Amino acid sequence: MITKIKKHIPVILLLSPGFILLLTFVHIPVVKTIYMSFFSTPKGRKPSKFKGIENYEHMFSDPIFWKVMSNNIVYAISTIPSSIIIAIIMAQWVNSKLPGRPLLRFAYFLPVVLPLIAVGNIWLFFFLPGFGLIDQVGSLFGFQNTNILGNPDQVLWGIIVVSIWKESGFYMIFFLAALQGIPREMKEAAIIEGANSWQMFYKITLPMITPTLLFVSVNAVITAFTRIEHLFTMTGGGPNYNSALLLYYIYENGFEFWDTAYAITLSVLLIIILSIIGIGQIFLLDRKVHYQ
Amino acid sequence: MKIIKILILSLTVVITSLSVRAIDLEFYFPVAVGGGAAQVIEKFAEDYTKLNPDVNVKAVFTGSYTDTDTKFLTACKSGTAPATSVMIAVTIFKYIDEECVMAWDDILTQDEIDNWIGGFYPAFMANGQVDGKTYGIPFQRSTPVLYYNKDAFRAAGLDPENPPKTWDEQLEVAKKLTIKDSDGNVSQYGIRIPSAGFPYWLFSAIVYGNGGKIMNDNGTETYINSPEAIEALEKLVALSTTEGVMRPGILEWGSTPQAFFEGQTAMMWTTTGNLTNVRNNAPFDWGVAFIPGIKQFGAPVGGGNFYLSIDTTEEEQQATKDFVKWITEPKQSVAWTKATGYVAPRAETWESDEMKEFLKEFPYPAVARDQLEYAGPEFSTYEQPKTVSIFNRGLEAAVAGEKDPKTALLEAHAEIDKILKDYR
Numbered sequence: 148m149i150t151k152i153k154k155h156i157p158v159i160l161l162l163s164p165g166f167i168l169l170l171t172f173v174h175i176p177v178v179k180t181i182y183m184s185f186f187s188t189p190k191g192r193k194p195s196k197f198k199g200i201e202n203y204e205h206m207f208s209d210p211i212f213w214k215v216m217s218n219n220i221v222y223a224i225s226t227i228p229s230s231i232i233i234a235i236i237m238a239q240w241v242n243s244k245l246p247g248r249p250l251l252r253f254a255y256f257l258p259v260v261l262p263l264i265a266v267g268n269i270w271l272f273f274f275l276p277g278f279g280l281i282d283q284v285g286s287l288f289g290f291q292n293t294n295i296l297g298n299p300d301q302v303l304w305g306i307i308v309v310s311i312w313k314e315s316g317f318y319m320i321f322f323l324a325a326l327q328g329i330p331r332e333m334k335e336a337a338i339i340e341g342a343n344s345w346q347m348f349y350k351i352t353l354p355m356i357t358p359t360l361l362f363v364s365v366n367a368v369i370t371a372f373t374r375i376e377h378l379f380t381m382t383g384g385g386p387n388y389n390s391a392l393l394l395y396y397i398y399e400n401g402f403e404f405w406d407t408a409y410a411i412t413l414s415v416l417l418i419i420i421l422s423i424i425g426i427g428q429i430f431l432l433d434r435k436v437h438y439q
Numbered sequence: 440m441k442i443i444k445i446l447i448l449s450l451t452v453v454i455t456s457l458s459v460r461a462i463d464l465e466f467y468f469p470v471a472v473g474g475g476a477a478q479v480i481e482k483f484a485e486d487y488t489k490l491n492p493d494v495n496v497k498a499v500f501t502g503s504y505t506d507t508d509t510k511f512l513t514a515c516k517s518g519t520a521p522a523t524s525v526m527i528a529v530t531i532f533k534y535i536d537e538e539c540v541m542a543w544d545d546i547l548t549q550d551e552i553d554n555w556i557g558g559f560y561p562a563f564m565a566n567g568q569v570d571g572k573t574y575g576i577p578f579q580r581s582t583p584v585l586y587y588n589k590d591a592f593r594a595a596g597l598d599p600e601n602p603p604k605t606w607d608e609q610l611e612v613a614k615k616l617t618i619k620d621s622d623g624n625v626s627q628y629g630i631r632i633p634s635a636g637f638p639y640w641l642f643s644a645i646v647y648g649n650g651g652k653i654m655n656d657n658g659t660e661t662y663i664n665s666p667e668a669i670e671a672l673e674k675l676v677a678l679s680t681t682e683g684v685m686r687p688g689i690l691e692w693g694s695t696p697q698a699f700f701e702g703q704t705a706m707m708w709t710t711t712g713n714l715t716n717v718r719n720n721a722p723f724d725w726g727v728a729f730i731p732g733i734k735q736f737g738a739p740v741g742g743g744n745f746y747l748s749i750d751t752t753e754e755e756q757q758a759t760k761d762f763v764k765w766i767t768e769p770k771q772s773v774a775w776t777k778a779t780g781y782v783a784p785r786a787e788t789w790e791s792d793e794m795k796e797f798l799k800e801f802p803y804p805a806v807a808r809d810q811l812e813y814a815g816p817e818f819s820t821y822e823q824p825k826t827v828s829i830f831n832r833g834l835e836a837a838v839a840g841e842k843d844p845k846t847a848l849l850e851a852h853a854e855i856d857k858i859l860k861d862y863r
Contacts, residue, residue, distance in 0.1 A: 190536065276688070277686065278697075286622070289622050294688035294689070297634075297635070297687075297690060297691070297839065299839045385689060387835040388832065403508075405533075
C-alpha cells in the first residue's frame, strides 16, 4: 500500500504545478461563471439576487443575441475553411523551389506578426469610401465607390476578409512544417508509379498532414469565436450590430452596460459552444488522423 | 538644556513629518481628440505640483472616454478609485447610481458655489447637475459646428463669407457643391454628417434645430418619438438618399476631417475639438459657422467633466478642489483651448487678454462660444450606456436604410422606455 503511494508521489508532484494553475485560473472561474449566471447584476446598494434561469430566458428572447449569434456562425463558416485552404495552397507554394523563397515566406507571414488592432487600422484605410485603397484602385477601372463598412449587408464580409488575411499566414507556418516532415521517399515512389500531382496531393500530402489539419481547425474555430480586436477599431460592431460577434456583445454588456449578469450568461453559452465543438472535433476527426 | 533638546527633536519630527505628508492626488484623464492633448495635461499636473509642493498630482492617461469609464468603475468597485477623474459628462446618472461620485457642493462654500460654479456657461452645466447639485465641473467641453471649404464655395459660385443658416439653405448649397465625374462617381459631396459609433450627438443638433427636445432633465424620459425628432431623422436620411448630397451608408467620425481635407466633401459637421486639427491640415481656405437648423439654431454640448470620487478623505477633497479650481483658471483654460479647440467653459476666460490675443489670429473658437446660446444638453439618462446604445442602433438602422426613420425611432423609444420606467 505504502509503496504504491510512494510510487505515485513523483507523478503527483510533477503534475501539481500545472494542475494548480489550471484549476485556479481556468476551472474554478468557469464553475463560478456558471454559478453566477443564475444571479442578477449587483448595483450600488442592491446586492445580487438569485434569479434561476431568468437570465437564460432573457438571452433566448433577445433579438440582438440571435443576430450576433448568426453573424458569428456566418463568420466562422466563411473564415475557417477558406483560411485553411489558402494556408495549404500558400504552404505548398513556399515549399516548392522558387527564387526568392524566403522573401515570399516572410511576405505571407507578415500579417501574423502584426497585432490585430493594427491590422484593423490598416484595413480601415483600405476600406475608406472615396479615397481608400480599394476605391482608388477601383476608380482606375471605372468601378463605383464603395462604403463597405458603412453598409449593413457588406460590413460582415469586410470583417471576414480581414480575418482570413490575418489568419492564413499563421496556419501556413504549421502546414509548411508538416509538408517538410513528409518523407521524400514516398513522393519519389509515387512519381515512379506515375501518380499525377492531384493524386500526389490527395493520396500522400493530405493524409500526412492530417494531424496538423486537426490542430489548425481546432485553433481556427477558437479564433473565430475569440479574436475580436479588429471590431473595436473598424466598426464597433455597427452598423446596427451587423458586424458584432458573440464575444463583442459579451464585452459590451459586461464593460459598457455593466450588466455583468447578462455578460456572464452569454459567456456560459460561449464556453458550452467552444467545448462542444472542440471536443467534438477531436473525437470525430481523431479516428481519421494519421499519426506516424 | 534637556528641554531645549527635546524641543529641537520634536520640532524636527514635526517638520519632517510635514514635508513627508505630501498628498498624492491621482486623476484619470481620457483623450478624445488628436494633437498633443495628453502632453498638455501632463504639463498642467507638473506645473501644479511645482506651485504646490505639498500636493503630488499624478495624471494617469486612461485611453478613450469608454476606456476611462471602464477603468474608473472597476477602480471604484474595488475601492481604489482616483480622487478625481475627467469623464464624459453624460454618464453622470450612472456614476450616481453606482455610488461612485459625490456632489462638489458638499465640499464647497456658499461663496464658491455662487462665484466659481456660477461662472461656468449654463449650457455646460446642464449635463453636470442633478437635483440642483453639481457633480461635473466642465473641462474639455465641445459642441458641433459646421466647417466649410471656402475655395469650394468660390468654385461653385457661392459667397464664401455667407455660409448657410438654415437647413433648406444648407441643402441648396450642398446641391451646388456636389460634383460628379464622367463615370457617374461623385468626386465631391456637398456635406458630410458622420453617423458611425455615436450618431445620436449630431442627430440631437437637428432635433434642437427643429424646436424639439430629446429627453427630460432628470434623465428618466426621452422624446425621441416626437414629431420633431422623426422629421429631423427623415431630413437627415434624405441627404444621402433622395437628395444625393451626402455619401450613402454609415460614415466614420475619424475619417471625416480627412475626407474634408481631401476634397471628398465640401462641408462637414463635427466637433470643435477638431479646430486645431483642421487649422493645421486643411490645404485650402475654410470657415466655421453655426449648425444650420430646420427652424432655428440648435446644437448639443458634449465632452468631459471633472468628477469627485466618493471614496476620498477630507484632505484629498480639499486638494482636489484646489487643483480643479486652478486648472479651470483663464491661464490654463486658454492653453487648453489653444492646444485642442475645446470651448473654454467660463466667461472670464474669454475676457482675458490671452484669449483676446489668440482670437485675433484665430477667431473660430468664438463661433462655438456664441453658439452656446442656442445649445441644449447632450442625451443623458439613467442606464446611459444601454439607452444611448439603443438610440444609436435605431439611428444607424435608419441611416443605413434598414428601417424607415419613423419605425426606427418609435422602436428605440419603446425599448428605452422599458428601461427607464424603473427610475420614474
